[in-house]
Amino acid sequence: MIMPRGQQLLLPVNPIFIAASLVAALAFNMLPLGRVPWMPDALIVLLAFWGVHQPSRVGMGTAFVLGLCMDVQQSALLGQHALAYAVLLYGTGRIHRRVLWFRPVEQSLPMLGLFFSAHAVHLLVGMLSGGVFPGVTLLLSPLFEALLWPLASWLLLAPQRRSLGNNENRPQ
Numbered sequence: 570m571i572m573p574r575g576q577q578l579l580l581p582v583n584p585i586f587i588a589a590s591l592v593a594a595l596a597f598n599m600l601p602l603g604r605v606p607w608m609p610d611a612l613i614v615l616l617a618f619w620g621v622h623q624p625s626r627v628g629m630g631t632a633f634v635l636g637l638c639m640d641v642q643q644s645a646l647l648g649q650h651a652l653a654y655a656v657l658l659y660g661t662g663r664i665h666r667r668v669l670w671f672r673p674v675e676q677s678l679p680m681l682g683l684f685f686s687a688h689a690v691h692l693l694v695g696m697l698s699g700g701v702f703p704g705v706t707l708l709l710s711p712l713f714e715a716l717l718w719p720l721a722s723w724l725l726l727a728p729q730r731r732s733l734g735n736n737e738n739r740p741q
């Protein structure tokens with residue numbers, strides 16, 4: 570694939586780093602912070618990030634299993650988060666090549682659509698199972714997740730960036 574102009578070549582990602590970041594996001598989501606509808610979902614942001622940047626390592630199966638963990642923790646309908654996360658990873662698989670051509674701030678707009686679709690699936694399953702509509706504040710959660718996208722990109726790509734200094738072991 571041809572690199573976009575001005576984009577830095579990255580080192581390969583460590584699979585342990587991917588797993589550790591997903592487990593950390595899962596643990597953060599499980600903190601008893603008083604879940605409100607507008608609160609962003611850290612796990613959905615990281616799943617989307619790794620789905621865009623490493624689609625061969627993080628797929629719908631990983632998203633489904635992590636979604637089941639969230640369902641059990643939140644006592645939600647079994648499969649509600651799992652289906653929403655799987656839909657999100659399907660969407661990232663469809664657009665990951667196009668999204669990578671843009672800078673992280675510009676990537677937030679297509680990711681906003683994916684975050685909205687994942688939350689719409691989550692809401693639809695919850696409403697069909699007899700749940701209560703959480704209100705229009707639910708629309709703020711995908712917006713906050715899209716705003717977190719550049720920060721997540723900067724943090725999660727930091728270990729892969731090459732140093733710009735000279736290295737005596739690297740050929741010139």
